[in-house]
Amino acid sequence: MAEDLVLDRAIRDWVLIPLSVVMVLIGFLRYFVSKLMRSYQTPDRKVVKEGQVVLRARNLRVAAGFIPTKSFWSRRVYFTNEENGLLHVPKEQAQNPQAQMFSDPNMAMDMMKKNISMIVPQTLTFTWVNFFFSGFVAAKIPFPLTHRFRGMLQNGIDLSTVDVSYVSGRSWYFLNLFGLRGLFSLILGEENATDDAQRMMQMGGFGFDPTKSLSAEKDSLDIIQHEWILPKMEKRAEDVLKKLLK
Template identity: 35%
Template sequence: MTVKAEQDLYLDPSIRDWVLIPITLIMVLVGVLRHYVTLLLNSPPKKQPAAAVREQRALGRAALLRATAPLSPLPPTQYRSFSTSFAAALSSGEYLKPSIKKEGDDAAPANPFDNGQMDTMMEGMKKQGVMMVPNMVIMQYINVFFSGFVLMRLPFPLTAGFKSLLSRDIPMPDLDVKWVSALSWYFLNLFGLNGVFKLILGSNNSAVDTRDLTAMSSLSGAGAGMMGGPGQPDMSKLFKSEVENLALAEGMYKWVGDGIENRILKSFNKL
């Protein structure tokens, strides 16, 4: 059996100074620039009508009452009173905002591409552009000027399955998998600088590409059974679902003050 000798290449230090380090710095600077450009492109929140705010607050109060049911600070009489009144109001549509319909348009479907929806689509497209354009420019730049460059050698062994990731632009099938090419180094920085961006810009930054991929997730039409249009929830269906959840929460209700006397006496070793 023949043992393959370990490959030993000698790299010019200029490759480290003029290729390896600049690519890393460019990727960091582009991520920081993407973060601040995204902040500039974000539209300020629009003022919602009072009826829409009332609708959302009612749903939020019902959800809060349901979430605190397993250990509720409300006494049993007060909790059941709140739960019953919320269920009745949600079932009757008391908190639903009035729908504006013109005469003769009762059977006409709602237009999903209203002004608010178009603004959401445009904002998602702008974020996608901020993500894609710099990446395309940098990848083309590296592919043209540094194609086939071997930049570094990893100090730990890897299996052959990593060769397509680390040496994708080097046509040498016998090259050791530990050698990293310029294009592969770009992709490693693209998906591996998330921790650096969190240290520099904080956890809620816009420099990470995976966060921008969800910019238009609300436009996909998922969950259409609960939606009145793309990105618009059907509040009447949500209210009906919340009524059922409140009924289930009553079975899990437990007052936090139940047996408080015995617990206090037990804490002082009086029982």
């Protein structure tokens, strides 16, 4: 049977609140440090051009029903022609993003700066939390949970008799690490440098590959079934007008 614990107020004052405040302050500090370390890169003309082509093709695909069939087919050939279509990417011109990163030292340097600005503060913070707050029961969630959440909420506490709704100090650190994303986005904006969850997913990547976007948009434009909806709209408007006049 799970045991109910009575949490001391000193744990709230010396563990829960300080840990939350420190995580918020570290997030703000890392944001400004990342802005100082960020280097300006001149936009690649080829990447900008391909992005505009993808945007134009996407607008054509979305608004295809508002133009006549002949006009749509001529525009689709203009984009998807295998010889000189704007969306056609020859195999010999497709560049590996990994090779692009190694060929551009600025891209590799920026990736290293971003990883350092995330790894170093979080390593120091986790060491601090693990040394001072490991083994503490910091808080209690006000609703019941199943035993599957025990490993996530009670990291560092090896007691199976404690109710699952209790949160350890180490688990509270991880909850703040991934749960403060909404707060930072609200205060610092959507394009902030404190999104640890997104960074962890991007650490193994090698940048954006515009050729994949061109190929994907070409495939989407090839399979679309065109249907001009304006004549049907005129007929529908006539039917509605006739019903109103009756």
